[in-house]
Amino acid sequence: MSNRFEGKVAIVTGASLGIGRSTALLLAKEGAHVIGCARRKPKLDELEQRIVSEGGKFSSYAVDVNDAAAVETFVKDVISQHGRLDVLVNNAPSVKGGMVLDTSLDDWQANFKASVDSVFIACKEALKIMYQQRSGSIVTVSSVSSLRAGMAAGGYSASKAAINHFTACAAMEAAPYNVRMNIVAPGSVKTPGLDAATRKNKAILDAIAGSIPMQRHADPDEIAQAIAFLASDQASFITGVILPVDGGKTPQMHIPDFDITALDNAKAVK
Secondary structure, three states, X not given: OOOOOOOOEEEEEOOOOHHHHHHHHHHHHOOOEEEEEEOOHXXXXXXXXXXXXXXXXXXXXXXXXOOHHXXXXXXXXXXXXXXXXXXXXXXXXXXXXXXXXXXXXXXXXXXXXXXXXHHHHHHHHHHHHHHHHXXXXXXXXXXXXXXXXXXXXXXXXXXXXXXXXXXHHHHHXXXXXXXXXXXXXXXXXXXXXXXXXXXXXXXXXXXHHHOOOOOOOEOHHHHHHHHHHHHOHHHOOOOOOEEEEOOOOOOOOOOOOOOHHHHHHHHHHO
């Protein structure tokens, strides 16, 4: 096991499940003192027990990222207690989907509260100490939905696209201070969120997997590996980028399925 994060302090939001949980486990295994927040405190307590039992360090906070003031207080408290902050992983999601005509203003704004407002506040507080340190890395989890259009995803996609551009702009400001800011954009990942969105419908899940060049959904651990890479010194000259982790979905040119033998037969008739 590497020790890329030995002695470092790392915040992971949305750490109780899915990508956040896998990221917290990985950073802790590699030496970081991880501070995780989420709404589900019992899940965080379970995660803390596992990390501590494996010799790692983990502290948990019950925080709802829809509450910008709570996010600000949380980050300030972590910095006050530890005197530094080396890694911030903005992961806590909000997915309020729906066709435009069916989307309420509340649902539209809910996406932006979690994906934009909370990330802005967390980054702002983190950058204050990271600028002083002249070091630090911020990785924000976006989505391939921020890069490509899709049905019934206007609010979610727009909020993720907004945070992409905010991160790129903020990365330019942070670069002279040796602070890096990057985006990981996952595709379809086997998480409770995917189960909820598809209602665990096997036909839907199989159809989504079949549309991905690698013919499967990602495991949360695979997204965590990408996050850890960008957060680590191995990515010391990488900032302001969007890294899709999507099994080839983003660069794929969609061509509808067709029967190649029927095409050959048509040529033969001519």
